[in-house]
Amino acid sequence: xxxxxxxxxxxxxxxxxxxxxxxxxxxxxxxxxxxxxxxxxxxxxxxxxxxxxxxxxxxxxxxxxxxxxxxxxxxxxxxxxxxxxxxxxxxxxxxxxxxxxxxxxxxxxxxx
Amino acid sequence: xxxxxxxxxxxxxxxxxxxxxxxxxxxxxxxxxxxxxxxxxxxxxxxxxxxxxxxxxxxxxxxxxxxxxxxxxxxxxxxxxxxxxxxxxxxxxxxxxxxxxxxxxxxxxxxxxx
Numbered sequence: 001x002x003x004x005x006x007x008x009x010x011x012x013x014x015x016x017x018x019x020x021x022x023x024x025x026x027x028x029x030x031x032x033x034x035x036x037x038x039x040x041x042x043x044x045x046x047x048x049x050x051x052x053x054x055x056x057x058x059x060x061x062x063x064x065x066x067x068x069x070x071x072x073x074x075x076x077x078x079x080x081x082x083x084x085x086x087x088x089x090x091x092x093x094x095x096x097x098x099x100x101x102x103x104x105x106x107x108x109x110x111x112x
Numbered sequence: 113x114x115x116x117x118x119x120x121x122x123x124x125x126x127x128x129x130x131x132x133x134x135x136x137x138x139x140x141x142x143x144x145x146x147x148x149x150x151x152x153x154x155x156x157x158x159x160x161x162x163x164x165x166x167x168x169x170x171x172x173x174x175x176x177x178x179x180x181x182x183x184x185x186x187x188x189x190x191x192x193x194x195x196x197x198x199x200x201x202x203x204x205x206x207x208x209x210x211x212x213x214x215x216x217x218x219x220x221x222x223x224x225x226x
Contacts, residue, residue, distance in 0.1 A: 004155075034214050041222070043202055044156070046214035087155070095169060097161065099146070100215055104155035 001026055004103035006088050012109045017078045021106045023071040023088030032091040032098075033064055035073050037084045038105065044087055047073075078110045114139035118203045118218030125225055131176075131190040133221050135203030138184065143205040145186040146215065147178055150200040162186060163208075198225045 006023045013019050025033075033050035048055065050062040050071055061074040071088055085105040091098050115138045125131060137143050147159040158171045160178035168178050175194050179187045186203055200222050204215035 032213075036214075041200075043217040043220045044215075045217070049214060097163065097169065099158055099161060099171075101158070102148075102156040104153075 002103075003027060003092065003101050004088055004090055006103040006106045008104060008106060010107040010109050012111060013078055015078055015080060015110055015112055017110075018074065018076045019078055019108065020075075021073045021086055021088075021108075023073075023103055023106075025069050025071070025088075025090045025101075027090065027092055027101075028066075028069060029093060030069075030090040032100075033062075033071050034089040034100070035060075035062055035071075036087040036089055036102070038087055039084050044102070047086070075108075078108075080110050080112065083108055083110045114205075114216070116203060116205055116216055116218040118201075118221060120221055121219065122222045123224070125193050125223065127195055127225055128192050131188070131193050131197070131223070133188040133201055133203075133223075135186040135188075135218055136184055137186075137205045140184070140205070140207065142183060142208040144208060145180065146204040146206075147186065147188050148202045148204065148217075150202065152199070156202065160188070193225045195225050198223055 004025050035047045036044040037047045038044040048057050050064045054063045059076045063072045085107045087105045088103040092101050118135045145162045148156040150156045162168050162180045176190050202220045203218040
């Protein structure tokens with residue numbers, strides 16, 4: 001089982017739609033969670049951290065369910081510019097150090 | 113402000129040739145540094161990380177090695193490239209005191225081994 005699992009998509013949605021991505025992680029000891037955005041052939045960029053109480057940044061809302069080891073990202077009022085791959089990320093503590101483990105990503109395509 | 117530089121942007125190398133990719137960070141001291149690889153259509157795989165000069169930890173056994181000769185310089189190397197080494201190589205950093213804050217990535221090197 002992969003440490004971080006995501007539906008690869010693609011999610012094809014019209015402009016203005018609301019779309020939700022889910023992610024599950026296997027390490028119950030993980031304590032830090034993020035969503036990254038990666039445009040085609042570019043480096044990943046931090047979209048937002050995910051907090052236990054849930055958090056919102058404009059049109060983006062992230063939720064964490066520790067009991068189910070589940071993370072979600074909701075995008076409201078989708079824009080063409082939201083088209084990208086969204087990576088779910090959790091930390092792993094091993095060998096005395098923390099590292100970030102990335103999911104393979106969910107691809108979003110927003111069309112006119 | 114802090115910036116991270118990675119070069120070259122693209123590289124085409126024959127099988128069996130050596131490799132050296134360089135990453136430097138500016139505007140900070142004692143960063144945690146990381147090398148990741150992303151194969152086509154796959155997720156990011158952590159290759160190496162470093163918490164200080166000369167301190168390198170390897171995540172997976174492979175044909176690659178890493179070195180940190182200076183505080184803000186991180187180098188990925190190979191003596192003999194394999195076809196399976198093709199991929200998108202990304203360097204990233206985090207502040208020393210916030211190792212699990214969000215990473216900042218360099219712009220990456222797209223390596224094709226032919």
